Amino acid sequence: xxxxxxxxxxxxxxxxxxxxxxxxxxxxxxxxxxxxxxxxxxxxxxxxxxxxxxxxxxxxxxxxxxxxxxxxxxxxxxxxxxxxxxxxxxxxxxxxxxxxxxxxxxxxxxxxxxxxxxxxxxxxxxxxxxxxxxxxxxxxxxxxxxxxxxxxxxxxxxxxxxxxxxxxxxxxxxxxxxxxxxxxxxxxxxxxxxxxxxxxxxxxxxxxxxxxxxxxxxxxxxxxxxxxxxxxxxxxxxxxxxxxxxxxxxxxxxxxxxxxxxxxxxxxxxxxxxxxxxxxxxxxxxxxxxxxxxxxxxxxxxxxxxxxxxxxxxxxxxxxxxxxxxxxxxxxxxxxxxxxxxxxxxxxxxxxxxxxxxxxxxxxxxxxxxxxxxxxxxxxxxxxxxxxxxxxxxxxxxxxxxxxxxxxxxxxxxxxxxxxxxxxxxxxxxxxxxxxxxxxxxxxxxxxxxxxxxxxxxxxxxxxxxxxxxxxx
Amino acid sequence: xxxxxxxxxxxxxxxxxxxxxxxxxxxxxxxxxxxxxxxxxxxxxxxxxxxxxxxxxxxxxxxxxxxxxxxxxxxxxxxxxxxxxxxxxxxxxxxxx
Numbered sequence: 001x002x003x004x005x006x007x008x009x010x011x012x013x014x015x016x017x018x019x020x021x022x023x024x025x026x027x028x029x030x031x032x033x034x035x036x037x038x039x040x041x042x043x044x045x046x047x048x049x050x051x052x053x054x055x056x057x058x059x060x061x062x063x064x065x066x067x068x069x070x071x072x073x074x075x076x077x078x079x080x081x082x083x084x085x086x087x088x089x090x091x092x093x094x095x096x097x098x099x100x101x102x103x104x105x106x107x108x109x110x111x112x113x114x115x116x117x118x119x120x121x122x123x124x125x126x127x128x129x130x131x132x133x134x135x136x137x138x139x140x141x142x143x144x145x146x147x148x149x150x151x152x153x154x155x156x157x158x159x160x161x162x163x164x165x166x167x168x169x170x171x172x173x174x175x176x177x178x179x180x181x182x183x184x185x186x187x188x189x190x191x192x193x194x195x196x197x198x199x200x201x202x203x204x205x206x207x208x209x210x211x212x213x214x215x216x217x218x219x220x221x222x223x224x225x226x227x228x229x230x231x232x233x234x235x236x237x238x239x240x241x242x243x244x245x246x247x248x249x250x251x252x253x254x255x256x257x258x259x260x261x262x263x264x265x266x267x268x269x270x271x272x273x274x275x276x277x278x279x280x281x282x283x284x285x286x287x288x289x290x291x292x293x294x295x296x297x298x299x300x301x302x303x304x305x306x307x308x309x310x311x312x313x314x315x316x317x318x319x320x321x322x323x324x325x326x327x328x329x330x331x332x333x334x335x336x337x338x339x340x341x342x343x344x345x346x347x348x349x350x351x352x353x354x355x356x357x358x359x360x361x362x363x364x365x366x367x368x369x370x371x372x373x374x375x376x377x378x379x380x381x382x383x384x385x386x387x388x389x390x391x392x393x394x395x396x397x398x399x400x401x402x403x404x405x406x407x408x409x410x411x412x413x414x415x416x417x418x419x420x421x422x423x424x425x426x427x428x429x430x431x432x433x434x435x436x437x438x439x440x441x442x443x444x445x446x447x448x449x450x451x452x453x454x455x456x457x458x459x460x461x462x463x464x465x466x467x468x469x470x471x472x473x
Numbered sequence: 474x475x476x477x478x479x480x481x482x483x484x485x486x487x488x489x490x491x492x493x494x495x496x497x498x499x500x501x502x503x504x505x506x507x508x509x510x511x512x513x514x515x516x517x518x519x520x521x522x523x524x525x526x527x528x529x530x531x532x533x534x535x536x537x538x539x540x541x542x543x544x545x546x547x548x549x550x551x552x553x554x555x556x557x558x559x560x561x562x563x564x565x566x567x568x569x570x
Binding site for chain 1: 475476482497499503509512516517518521533542545548550558561563564
């Protein structure tokens with residue numbers, strides 16, 4: 001809902017802010033508008049920095065019809081005035097929703113049937129709910145659940161054909177195959193953390209799985225894996241499984257996988273007791289989960305985001321993986337994955353400032369160059385450390401906290417840029433306080449990092465300095 | 474024409490320094506965007522009405538990755554030119570383009 005502000009109110013607030021009369025402000029804006037419209041009439045665009053662009057857009061002749069008389073008519077080609085907001089304006093206007101990010105609708109990746117959409121939406125929603133739940137799958141629970149599941153599946157085995165999957169378009173299958181051997185190692189490691197199973201059993205399972213992987217088609221397997229992990233964690237009761245199987249066509253894929261795995265594992269161990277079967281099935285599914293976790297944590301760097309299942313899996317496996325995933329996601333949005341940074345953040349937590357002991361001979365400039373990749377970012381460190389009073393004086397042996405850029409080294413994110421600007425503003429204040437003539441240079445630099453720093457930072461700025469920076473710009 | 478040119482033209486029209494007219498213009502533009510950020514709409518006579526619209530969340534399809542994405546809601550700026558300026562510009566020098 002947008003409230004309407006009258007022009008008079010607008011004039012009043014501007015006049016008050018600029019200490020001018022309302023009449024003058026009104027005339028000034030009118031002149032501004034005249035300049036815009038004159039310029040548009042001469043066919044030029046108007047770009048107002050930090051605001052937007054006014055431009056004339058050509059509209060081609062087209063057929064239209066008059067809804068009142070229902071007559072067809074031709075709308076002649078004409079021009080229309082459009083306003084295209086610039087990024088600054090778009091960002092402030094979208095601020096209430098800025099924290100939201102697009103999410104992947106997992107189930108619809110290979111299934112483009114519009115009829116199935118509402119159901120899948122529900123599935124996505126239920127996934128979200130499950131995410132909110134605490135996921136602490138206890139092995140016993142899982143086993144009992146799985147035994148139920150396998151019983152159920154054995155009875156319905158004939159109706160499902162595990163190989164009937166239409167092979168979707170998975171461009172990344174080849175990659176996965178190459179990674180198969182590696183993945184086995186990871187699986188074992190992960191399993192060890194969660195299970196106290198005898199090692200012999202585990203290896204048996206691995207062999208079985210390998211057989212199974214070899215025999216199944218690779219392409220549907222991928223999809224199946226993802227859904228399987230979801231099924232395992234989402235319902236904590238057998239009832240949940242029954243529901244899912246009934247309602248969601250996509251989840252049947254997971255069931256089919258479970259069926260396949262049961263079938264495969266049963267062939268070599270048909271005569272074993274059913275408890276062994278249960279253990280094997282549990283082990284296989286855990287392997288699949290671990291493989292999925294590993295797969296997602298590495299693969300997301302390469303480009304595809306699987307936000308939901310990724311979070312789901314990583315939450316269930318290793319806590320630190322969550323951080324890696326999030327970082328990877330962030331890196332993805334910046335279009336550059338930086339492996340080093342990923343590792344560092346994994347150790348330190350996301351964007352936590354790094355503690356650093358000042359070496360002899362070091363300067364803020366040199367530290368910024370070494371730690372942040374750009375010596376000109378030194379005011380950021382200065383502003384982060386309240387212990388430094390004089391930006392020209394730091395003491396060897398003292399501890400500094402060095403902020404960590406949230407984006408990629410080549411460019412600052414807007415938040416970081418504002419932080420740097422604030423640093424420069426802080427430097428400006430200090431030099432100003434000590435009557436240094438170079439103070440205004442820092443104000444100018446602050447303006448470089450954020451254009452409206454003087455309106456954002458709550459600081460007193462000398463008007464003379466401001467106009468000097470205005471000239472400089 | 475960019476901000477610099479507008480500032481220069483305004484400074485000349487009003488007999489003030491460019492720095493001064495820039496500061497005025499910056500304040501005006503800042504007031505505009507502050508009000509838009511608050512979701513308030515306003516009309517500039519002779520130019521048009523600025524307002525904000527909230528687009529609901531929607532689903533999109535990335536044909537390259539064959540993925541569906543759920544896009545979050547978004548608030549955007551909407552500008553509707555005033556009738557006067559709209560008509561003036563409508564059939565302007567169509568041949569030039």
